[in-house]
Amino acid sequence: MTGIDLGNETENSIFEAALDVFSRKGKHGARMQEIADTAGINKAMLHYYFRSKDLLYESVLGHVAHHFFSALEDAMSRPGPFTDVLGQMVGVYLDMHAANPAVARLWIQENLNGAPVAERILKQRKQSGAPGPHRLMRRIEQAVDAGEIKPTEPIQLMITVLGMTVMSFISQPTMKTLDPAAMADQAAFLKRRKKHIVEVLTHGLAS
Amino acid sequence: MTGIDLGNETENSIFEAALDVFSRKGKHGARMQEIADTAGINKAMLHYYFRSKDLLYESVLGHVAHHFFSALEDAMSRPGPFTDVLGQMVGVYLDMHAANPAVARLWIQENLNGAPVAERILKQRKQSGAPGPHRLMRRIEQAVDAGEIKPTEPIQLMITVLGMTVMSFISQPTMKTLDPAAMADQAAFLKRRKKHIVEVLTHGLAS
DNA sequence: GTCTATATCTCGATAGAC
DNA sequence: GTCTATCGAGATATAGAC
Numbered sequence: 001m002t003g004i005d006l007g008n009e010t011e012n013s014i015f016e017a018a019l020d021v022f023s024r025k026g027k028h029g030a031r032m033q034e035i036a037d038t039a040g041i042n043k044a045m046l047h048y049y050f051r052s053k054d055l056l057y058e059s060v061l062g063h064v065a066h067h068f069f070s071a072l073e074d075a076m077s078r079p080g081p082f083t084d085v086l087g088q089m090v091g092v093y094l095d096m097h098a099a100n101p102a103v104a105r106l107w108i109q110e111n112l113n114g115a116p117v118a119e120r121i122l123k124q125r126k127q128s129g130a131p132g133p134h135r136l137m138r139r140i141e142q143a144v145d146a147g148e149i150k151p152t153e154p155i156q157l158m159i160t161v162l163g164m165t166v167m168s169f170i171s172q173p174t175m176k177t178l179d180p181a182a183m184a185d186q187a188a189f190l191k192r193r194k195k196h197i198v199e200v201l202t203h204g205l206a207s
Numbered sequence: 208m209t210g211i212d213l214g215n216e217t218e219n220s221i222f223e224a225a226l227d228v229f230s231r232k233g234k235h236g237a238r239m240q241e242i243a244d245t246a247g248i249n250k251a252m253l254h255y256y257f258r259s260k261d262l263l264y265e266s267v268l269g270h271v272a273h274h275f276f277s278a279l280e281d282a283m284s285r286p287g288p289f290t291d292v293l294g295q296m297v298g299v300y301l302d303m304h305a306a307n308p309a310v311a312r313l314w315i316q317e318n319l320n321g322a323p324v325a326e327r328i329l330k331q332r333k334q335s336g337a338p339g340p341h342r343l344m345r346r347i348e349q350a351v352d353a354g355e356i357k358p359t360e361p362i363q364l365m366i367t368v369l370g371m372t373v374m375s376f377i378s379q380p381t382m383k384t385l386d387p388a389a390m391a392d393q394a395a396f397l398k399r400r401k402k403h404i405v406e407v408l409t410h411g412l413a414s
Numbered sequence: 415g416t417c418t419a420t421a422t423c424t425c426g427a428t429a430g431a432c
Numbered sequence: 433g434t435c436t437a438t439c440g441a442g443a444t445a446t447a448g449a450c
Contacts, residue, residue, distance in 0.1 A: 010415080024319055029236030032444065042417065047445060105319050108377060112231055112312050115380035122384050133385055155386045156403040159374050167370030170315060173322030177329050178340055179362045196363040204411030217433085239426060249435060254427060 002100050004063050011049050013039045018050075019060050023105035027057050027113060058117055061110060064103050065121050066130075071096060073131035082143035083205070086161075087198045089136075093165050094194050098186070104169045133158065149205040157205070164197045209307050211270050218256050220246045225257075226267050230312035234264050234320060265324055268317060271310050272328050273337075278303060280338035289350035290412070293368075294405045296343075300372050301401050305393070311376045340365065356412040364412070371404045 001016050017039035021030045032053060036043045050056035075092040076085060097104050110118045125132040140154040168190070176183045183189050208223050224246035228237045239260055243250045257263035282299040283292060304311050317325045332339040347361040375397070383390045390396050 024321075026233045026236045026316075026319075028238075029233045031442090033442090043444085044418085044446080045416065048415075051445095053444070107381075108315055109233075109319065111377055111380045112233075112316065114231075115384075118381055119384045122381070133381075137385060150406075153389065153399060153403070155382055155389045156400065158385070159378055159382060159400075160371055160403065160407060162378060163370030163372075163374030164367055165370075167366050167374060170318055171366055171369060173318045174314075174325055174329070174340075175362055175366060177322070177326045178344060178365070182360065182362045192360060193363065193366075196360070196367070199357075200367060200407065200411030202411075203413065204407035204409075206410065238424090240424090250426080251428080251436085252434065255433075258427095260426065 002064070002067065002103075004067050006063070008049075010039075010041065010045065014041070014046060014049055014056075015060060015063070018046075018056050019064065019100075019102045019106060022057060022060060023102040023109060026109045027053075030057075061106065061117050062121055064106060065118070065125075068096060068103065069125065069131040069133070073135065076136060076139060082139070082146075082148040083202050085139075086201060090161065090165060090197050090201070091194055093161075094168070094190055094197075097165065097169050098190050101169045104166045108166070108170060147207055150207040152205060161201070164200070168193050209271070209274065209310075211274050213270070215256075217246075217248065217252065221248070221253060221256055221263075222267060222270070225263050226271065226307075226309045226313060229264060229267060230309040230316060233316040234260075237264075268313065268324050269328055271313060272325070272332075275303060275310065276332065276338040276340070280342065283343060283346060289346070289353075289355040290409050292346075293408060297368065297372060297404050297408070298401055300368075301375070301397055301404075304372065304376050305397050308376045311373045315373070315377060354414055357414040359412060368408070371407070375400050 002019065004012075004015065006012050006015055014035070017035045018030075021035045021038060025031070025034075030053075032043055032046055035056075036046055039045075046053075046056065050059060071092060072089060075089045078085060078088065107118070122132060122134075124130075126134050137154040137158065140152065140157050143149050144151055144154075172183065209226065211219075211222065213219050213222055221242070224242045225237075228242045228245060232238070232241075237260075239250050239253055242263075243253055246252075253260075253263065257266060278299060279296060282296045285292060285295065314325070329339060329341075331337075333341050344361040344365065347359065347364050350356050351358055351361075379390060
């Protein structure tokens with residue numbers, strides 16, 4: 001499902017189930033029983049493989065972060081003008097979230113809680129030189145310096161891109177009540193969504 | 208704090224506390240004990256005033272929705288070209304969330320949970336003719352028809368505006384670790400944020 | 415490795431004194 | 433209206449059979 005493999009089949013099914021439940025209910029609202037049921041095993045197995053709820057949560061967040069940052073690094077490293085790279089990253093990012101909507105929810109849940117676990121992970125990645133959002137920030141700075149886009153604070157563009165993409169998934173329950181027809185075909189909606197985002201960003205950032 | 212008044216001082220303090228705790232932990236993760244502690248009273252009072260956790264949650268979501276939709280309706284109803292109106296709405300919306308960041312978190316939590324309560328509230332408002340997001344959708348359609356902005360699916364612009372604004376608050380824990388300096392002064396950051404959003408939207412939607 | 419059974423704690427909700 | 437004390441349900445985590 002996620003493309004993340006922990007090496008053991010039972011462990012993987014627990015991982016997928018935990019990701020889903022944590023992303024909907026949050027770290028505190030999630031119930032070990034619901035994770036076990038979703039994974040199709042019993043509660044005792046959760047503790048056998050991941051020891052505690054806290055450690056299970058940390059494992060999920062860590063693996064997901066690594067998976068996403070690595071994929072984004074690939075898209076970012078391709079040559080070409082910044083707006084093309086940005087378009088490709090938006091595409092990759094939307095596709096990854098479409099294949100696994102739980103990840104966007106999980107990241108949001110972590111932020112609503114003050115992001116204590118995510119903070120530790122991000123600092124670690126930056127220190128070790130692993131792919132992470134700080135690299136994207138530098139790339140934006142370079143694009144501004146080269147005159148490829150209008151002067152833009154990197155953090156503003158980060159929030160804007162994150163908002164336009166992630167919100168596509170987060171807000172779906174509400175949006176489906178506002179315009180059910182537009183959201184009925186998920187694949188078609190996301191195709192139009194991607195076009196909209198790239199258009200707005202390209203013209204909105206043109207120098 | 209929110210400007211929402213339930214008429215009774217104790218009731219108000221419970222309301223504020225519940226909004227804060229629900230917004231951080233979600234409906235399932237929130238603990239009645241924590242709400243009571245935050246409000247400075249004991250658990251029994253929560254049940255005395257709001258009967259149950261479910262009813263407390265519904266009350267909070269309902270009052271917050273009404274407060275925000277009414278304010279947005281005011282900003283939307285002012286005369287002038289659409290891009291000006293949009294700029295004003297973004298300003299009002301950012302200011303409201305800045306004064307009460309818990310609201311954005313609460314709305315997100317509700318969506319992560321499938322938005323069952325919000326759905327009921329939205330349908331009720333639409334039926335009764337009360338201010339709500341469906342009115343903004345119609346206003347966007349009119350702007351497209353009048354050629355004020357390039358052809359744009361209303362739902363796409365809704366998600367984009369929501370994403371650019373709400374994400375400013377939601378993502379702060381992560382963003383603070385990425386660029387602490389930029390986020391240190393909250394008021395200054397939001398001023399720059401507003402400018403960025405209006406610029407990107409104005410040029411990004413120009414017909 | 416996988417299960418059942420259970421220990422221990424914490425939750426939402428209520429009873430009843432004041 | 434506001435409190436303390438407490439109930440029963442449900443939570444995490446563990447023990448121990450297989």
